[in-house]
Amino acid sequence: MAAAPPSSAKIMPATNGKGLPATLSREEELAAYRMMLTIRRFEEKAGQMYGMGLIGGFCHLYIGQEAVVVGMQMVLKPGDQVITGYRDHGHMIACGMDPRGVMAELAGRSHGYSKGKGGSMHMFSVEKGFYGGHGIVGAQVPIGTGLAFANRYRGNDNICVTYFGDGAANQGQVYESFNMAELWKLPVVYVIENNRYAMGTAITRSSAETNLSRRGLSFNIPGEQVDGMDVRAVKAAGEKAAAWCRAGNGPYILEMLTYRYRGHSMSDPAKYRTREEVDEVRTHHDPIDTARRRILENRLAGEDELKKIDSEVRELINEASEFATHDPEPDAAELYTDVYRD
Numbered sequence: 001m002a003a004a005p006p007s008s009a010k011i012m013p014a015t016n017g018k019g020l021p022a023t024l025s026r027e028e029e030l031a032a033y034r035m036m037l038t039i040r041r042f043e044e045k046a047g048q049m050y051g052m053g054l055i056g057g058f059c060h061l062y063i064g065q066e067a068v069v070v071g072m073q074m075v076l077k078p079g080d081q082v083i084t085g086y087r088d089h090g091h092m093i094a095c096g097m098d099p100r101g102v103m104a105e106l107a108g109r110s111h112g113y114s115k116g117k118g119g120s121m122h123m124f125s126v127e128k129g130f131y132g133g134h135g136i137v138g139a140q141v142p143i144g145t146g147l148a149f150a151n152r153y154r155g156n157d158n159i160c161v162t163y164f165g166d167g168a169a170n171q172g173q174v175y176e177s178f179n180m181a182e183l184w185k186l187p188v189v190y191v192i193e194n195n196r197y198a199m200g201t202a203i204t205r206s207s208a209e210t211n212l213s214r215r216g217l218s219f220n221i222p223g224e225q226v227d228g229m230d231v232r233a234v235k236a237a238g239e240k241a242a243a244w245c246r247a248g249n250g251p252y253i254l255e256m257l258t259y260r261y262r263g264h265s266m267s268d269p270a271k272y273r274t275r276e277e278v279d280e281v282r283t284h285h286d287p288i289d290t291a292r293r294r295i296l297e298n299r300l301a302g303e304d305e306l307k308k309i310d311s312e313v314r315e316l317i318n319e320a321s322e323f324a325t326h327d328p329e330p331d332a333a334e335l336y337t338d339v340y341r342d
Contacts, residue, residue: 023232024231024232024235026300026301028074028235029291029294029295029298029300030295030300030301030309031074032067032070032071032074032231032235032291033288033291033292033295033306033309034309034312034313035066035070035073035093035094036066036067036070036231036287036288036291037288037309037310037313038093038099038313038316038317039062039066039069039070039089039090039093039094040063040066040288041313041314041316041317042089042090042093042099042102042103042317042320043061043062043063043089043090044063045103045317045318045320045321046059046061046089046103046106047059047061047063047262047266049103049106049107049321049324049325050266051266054107054324054325055106055107055108055120056108056119057119057120057121058086058119058120058121058135058265058266059106059120059265059266060086060087060088060120060121060264060265060266061087061089061260061262061266062087062088062089062090062091062260063260063261063262064195064229064258064259064260064261064262064281064282064286064287065087065090065193065195065228065256065258065259065260065287066090066287066288067228067229067230067231067234067258067287067291068163068191068193068228068234068256068258069090069091069094069163070090070094070231070234071231071232071233071234071235071237071238072094072161072189072191072234072235072238073094073095074231074235074238075235075238075239075242076129076159076161076242077158078129079129079156079158080129080158080159080160080161081129081130081131081144081147081151081158081159081160081161082095082129082130082131082160082161082163083130083131083132083134083140083143083144083147083160083161083162083163084132084133084134084140084162084163084164085133085134085135085137085138085140085163085164085165085168086120086121086133086134086135087133087165087193087260088120088121088123088132088133089102089106089120091130091133091163092113092123092125092128092130092133095125095128095129095130096128097113097125097128097130098320099316099317099319099320100319100320100323100324101113102123102320103320103321103323103324104116104323104324104327105118105119105120105123106119106120106324107324107325107327108329108330109324109327109328109329109330110327110328110329110330110331110334111323111327112324112327113125115330115334115337115338116329116330116334117330117334117335117338120133121133121134121135122134122135131143131144131147137167137168137171138164138168138171138173138174139173140162140163140164141162141164141168141171141173141174141177141190142173142176142177144160144161144162144177144188144190145160145162145177145180145181145186145188147160147162147188148160148162148181148186148187148188148245148251149180149184149186151186151187152184152185152186152187157187157246158187159187159188159189159242159245159246160187160188160189161188161189161191162188162189162190162191163191163193164190164191164192164193165192165193165194165195165198166192166193166194166195166196166197166198166203166207166212167198167199167201167206169192169194169207169212169215170206170207174215175215175219178190178215178216178219178221178251179219181219181221181250181251182216182219182220182221182250182251184250185248185249185250186250186251187245187246187248187250187251188245188251188252189238189241189242189245189251189252189253189254190216190221190251190252190253190254191254191256192212192213192215192253192254192255192256193228193256193258194212194228194255194256194257194258195258195259195260196259197260197264197272197273198264199264199268200263200264200268200270200272201272202272211225211255212225212253212255213225213253213254213255215253216251216253221250221251221252221253222244222252222253223252223253223254223255224237224253224254224255225255225257226254226255226256226257227257228256228257228258229257229258229259229281229285229286229287229290230287230290231287231291234256237254238254240252241254259281259285261278261281261282292306
């Protein structure tokens, strides 16, 4: 029997933490819409290529969760860092990494971000401030905490946004990181992407405390729940958390209540939830459809302009697919590079 939607994962109202609507300028609305759409189309294409056997190994799609990383990225500045787990393609694109290089890495090609050796879960770009997807559940949390320590040690006002999921929230290394971050007042925003099911178990069946924003209370770390399906709410909460960290107050926890439409990975049929549940979220809370309606209702852009954006995004992703398909595979000698550092 499919698990019922957890009550703790209800969709939250879009506010900025003060009970006021979170608003975006016309330019911000359109930029957020374009970026969320780019991530959605990229992930749809990746799913197609995986089905065709062009992508091997594991592949975890971000479809449905686009508002989280796009909203958070809107509050960051050059020098800030981002680190996440294995559902990471959306984070890469939001950070400004070239979709061609990301897709080439998924396909194991030589011009991928990790030269075809990392695949879906293990690529990074220091240039773009993206310090990797990480295949071990929760492993990125202490690393992100270490990046924040480096910022504090250097005396800059940069922050590290460290993403992890509701499943990783039960890992012991997460709480060791919380303790260190608060003890040393490290500038790290912990973003918990609560998509309700971890691998396939509802949060109500795996977590004694289902309000994950409260997980830092015993360490005196403040936190709040955010509607992770509304880019406005994410940006507003992100601004508050980033300002807290830059002011030297230590870490902050944001629990993003979000939802993935596909299974945990491409091999997961997601039979632990009902079709009606997924359709309800798609119909009433889809982050891209919500942004589109808002843009049209507020007359920030017309149908023709949005259709043009959609066409440009599709062309970009098709180019990325073509590039990855025709890019050569890495030479066998690459097996011996990047193993040790002098």
